[in-house]
Amino acid sequence: DDLFIQQAVVFIEDAIQYRSINHRVDASSLRLYRWYYSRICQRGLGLTIAAVLLLAFVERPSSLSVSSDPRHRSPPWQPPCGFTESIEMVCLIIFSLDLAVKSYLIGWDEFRKSKWLIGYTVVISVSVIDWVLSVSMVCDEKLRVRRLLRPFFLLQNSSLMKKTLKCIKRTLPEIASVILLLALHLCLFTMIGMLLFPKTEDPKKNGEWELHFRNLPNSLTSLLVLLTTANNPDVMIPAYSLNRGYSVFFVTFSVIGTYCLMNLLTAIIYNQFRGYLLMSVQTSIIRRRLGIRAAFQVLSCQGARQAAE
Numbered sequence: 001d002d003l004f005i006q007q008a009v010v011f012i013e014d015a016i017q018y019r020s021i022n023h024r025v026d027a028s029s030l031r032l033y034r035w036y037y038s039r040i041c042q043r044g045l046g047l048t049i050a051a052v053l054l055l056a057f058v059e060r061p062s063s064l065s066v067s068s069d070p071r072h073r074s075p076p077w078q079p080p081c082g083f084t085e086s087i088e089m090v091c092l093i094i095f096s097l098d099l100a101v102k103s104y105l106i107g108w109d110e111f112r113k114s115k116w117l118i119g120y121t122v123v124i125s126v127s128v129i130d131w132v133l134s135v136s137m138v139c140d141e142k143l144r145v146r147r148l149l150r151p152f153f154l155l156q157n158s159s160l161m162k163k164t165l166k167c168i169k170r171t172l173p174e175i176a177s178v179i180l181l182l183a184l185h186l187c188l189f190t191m192i193g194m195l196l197f198p199k200t201e202d203p204k205k206n207g208e209w210e211l212h213f214r215n216l217p218n219s220l221t222s223l224l225v226l227l228t229t230a231n232n233p234d235v236m237i238p239a240y241s242l243n244r245g246y247s248v249f250f251v252t253f254s255v256i257g258t259y260c261l262m263n264l265l266t267a268i269i270y271n272q273f274r275g276y277l278l279m280s281v282q283t284s285i286i287r288r289r290l291g292i293r294a295a296f297q298v299l300s301c302q303g304a305r306q307a308a309e
Helices: 002-016 027-036 039-057 083-113 115-136 145-149 151-157 159-196 207-211 216-227 234-242 244-308
Strands: none
Touching: 002 027, 002 244, 027 083, 039 083, 039 151, 083 115, 115 145, 115 151, 151 159, 159 216, 159 244, 207 234, 216 234, 216 244, 234 244
16 A cells, blocks of 8 residues: 555656656665755756866866966866866766666666767766776876766756757757758858959058958858957948948848848748747646656555455
8 A cells, every 4th residue: 555655646746856767666766866856956966066066177278277367377277186086087977877777777678768878878888987097197188078978967856958969950950951041142252242342453442352352261250259249340440431332241141141131041940940949848748747647547456455454
């Protein structure tokens, strides 16, 4: 009887927190499950993630100092070899325990379906190997791969960030065509601009060429910044001072790129995020209904067994 009540309580808690009910439901697993999702345990895991991310502020090479002026900046504190590595190893051990508990609770079949847990395993393994290499080289290695992998711990533990990444993944194919149009638009006007503003024998007429259209990378950069309106109207002042007709080129570029293609890109991204948000809300409601339904089924089975006895 106590087992049925514990199962119903856990299912109700899953429904409240919008969690999946695909996990072990025996007595020992339920106690471990409730302990894992307790407030103390989750806060401890959050502090561990914060600690491993904050290590970047004190590890070599660190620019953390009181003053931001290089002239008055004192030499940064250099922690001894093994200090930050010890903290990081403690964090990796906690992450390994977190992975082991999650894998045990959901079972092997669900573990194989979870790409996040598989990625969690790979990231922890690579981090441990890189940590061993770092310690064996007395902290004198040129590159620490595990630093690049640390944000994954935050992503893996945040359901909101997981949803955001999934939404970005779904949005990229939709916006690829608009990004291609933007690239073609930028390249076309870059070539036209280089033809409109060539180098001449008169130095007074080379202002636009010297500042913005000297070569292909400079031209692309100037028009790319103009696409964001950050250098408008500075980018066209030298040409406009010679002939007002040159403003047609820049106005046409801004109208097509900034006010048409960029707005179209924003509309597609908004539409995709809005659609995925609705799907996410529907999934959460379904999870809540499944949790409540499972709790009801467990209690009804308990009542039927008692009535039969």
